[in-house]
Amino acid sequence: MQRASDILTVRKPGRLSRIAAPVRGNLPDRAWAALLTVLGLAVLAVAAVIVVELWRLSSAVLAKTGLFSFVFASHWDVVRDLYGALPFIYGTLVTSCLALLLAVPVSVGLALFLTEMSPPRVRSIVSFPIGLLAGIPSVVYGLWGLFVLVPLLRGHVEPGLARTLGFLPFFRGPPIGLGYLAAGVILAIMILPTITSIAIEVLRTVPLSLREAALALGATRWETIRIAVLPYARAGILGATILGLGRALGETMAVTMLIGNSPTISASLFAPGYSLPAVIANEFAEASGGLHTGALAALGLLLFAVTLLLNIAARLLVRISRRGPARVAA
C-alpha cells in the first residue's frame, strides 16, 4: 500500500519529507500522548492496588487459619481471635438468591413489556422512574426498609407465610421482621432497575426480522417473544441476571440495616443472619488492627474475588449476545 508520505519523499527527499513526517514527533504531542497513556494505565493501577491492598491486609489471617478452614468454619469469635466466614457467606448467598428469585421475573417481564408490548411513548416515560429507582442511595433504602418494610413483614407477610407455607422449614419461627427475608426483599427492589435496563438493552439487539418472521407465521405477541425473541436474548438476559447477582452480593448499607446482624446459620428466612458486607461495615472501624482487621479484609477479599468472577462472566455473556445469532442454535 502506498502512503502519502512515500509519494512525497520520492519527489523531493530533503525538505518535504520533514513536512510529511507525522507531527507526532513534536515534544508537546509526545507529552500529551504520554499523559493520556499514564491516565489510561491508571485504571489498571487502580485494579492492581485493590488486589494488592486486600491481599496485604488479609494475608496474615489466611496464613494462620488457611483458606479452607477460614471459609468453612462457622464461629466468629473476636475475643479469642477465631475467625470463620461461613455464616456470612451463607447469609450473603441466601439473601442474594432470594433477591434474584423475586427480581428476575419482574425485571424480565417489565423489560419485555417495555420493549415488545407497549408503545414507545410508554417506554420513554417509564425510563425516568426506573432511573430514579436506581439512583436512590442505598442508605435511604435501608431507612425505608427499617421503618416500612420490616413492620410490614413482621405484622402481615411473615405470619401469613407461616400460616400457609409453614410446613416448609423456610417459613418457620417467630416473625421478627429483621432477617434474611427483609434483606432479600430490599435487595430485589435495588437490583430490579439494573437487571431491567440491561435486559432492555439486550432485547433491543434482537433483529426486527426475527419478530416479523414469527408474526408473519401467525404467532401471537407472546408466541413471538417465546419462539423468536427470548431464545436470541437468552445469553444476554443471563448476563443481566449475573450482573444483578453481583450487585446484590456486594450491597452493604440496606442489608446491614435489615438482616439482623447475628452470625448464625438458620434455615428459616424469618431468622436474623449476617452477610459479608454487613459484618465488614459493622466491625471494621472498631477492629483494632491485627487479626480482626485482617479477618474482615479476608472477607472482603473473598467478596471481591466472587464479584470479580461474576462480573467477568456477565460481561462476556452480554458481549456474546450483542454479537448475535451465531450461537442461537446452540
Place this chain on the structure above:
Amino acid sequence: MSSRMRRRAVNAAMTILCALGLLIALVPLVSVLWLVISKGVRGLSLDFFTQLPTPVGEAGGGVGNAILGSLYIVGIASAIGVPLGVGAGVYLAERGGGRAGDAIRFTAEVLSGVPSIIVGIVAYGLVVLPMRRFSALAGGVALAVLMVPTLARSTEELVRLVPRHLREASLALGVPEWRTSLRVVLRTALGGILTAVLLAVARASGETAPLLFTSLNNQYWNWRSDQPTASLTVQIYNYAVSPYQDWHDKAWSAALVLLLVVGALSLVARFLARSRFGAQR
C-alpha cells in the same frame, strides 16, 4: 377454533403479567419517595442546615457539619477522580485501539461492579493505616476510586461521538494533535462529559459504605482533610439504627436533603445532556 382462543388467552394473560411488572416496580419507588418527603419535610428548618447535631433528648440541632463534610469529601473525590476518569476515557477513545485499550476497557467495566465496601477497605489500607487516623482524605480517595471506572467508560463513549471530520479538519489546518484533542475534540464533547461528571458526583454523594471506616464521623465542624469528618449518608445510617424517635425523624429529614441533592444533580445533568450536547449534533 378453541386452540386460537386459547392462544389469545395466553397472550393476554402474559401481557397482563408483564404489565404487572411495571406496577410492582413502581410501588416501592412511590412509597420511598412519598415517605421521605412526608416524614422528612417536618424536620426541615434553617437550623437543620446550619447547626451541629445535639445529644439525645435535646431539642433542635441539625446536620450542618455532615452536609459540609459530604461536600468536602465529595470535593476531594472529584479533584482526584474526575481528571483520572476523564483522562482515561480520552485515552481509550483516542489511543485505545490496541490490546492495551481492550484490557483497560475490560478492567474499567469489571471495576464498576466491585462493591463499594471493598473500595473502603482499600482506602483504609492505603490512607488510614499510614496516616494512623481516619480522615476526609481517606473517604475522598475511596469515592474517587469508585468514580474512575464509570467516568472512563462514559467519557470514552462521548469522545467517540465527536465526528471524525472535525478532528481531521483541525489536523489538516496544521493544529498539533494535543491541541486538536483539547480544543476541538474535548470541547465538542464537553457538554456530555459534564453530564457524566455530574452523574458520577451524584452517585458518589449517595455512598455510605466506603465512608464508614475511612472518613468515619465527627460531632463537630471540621475543616482539615486529615481529620475524621461527618457525612450526610453516615449520619443518616447512625440516626436510623439508633433507638430514639427524635433521631429517626432526623434521619428522614437528612434523607430528604440527600435525595434533593442527588436529584438536583441528576436533573441538571439531564438538562445539560439535552440542551447543550443535544443541540450540537
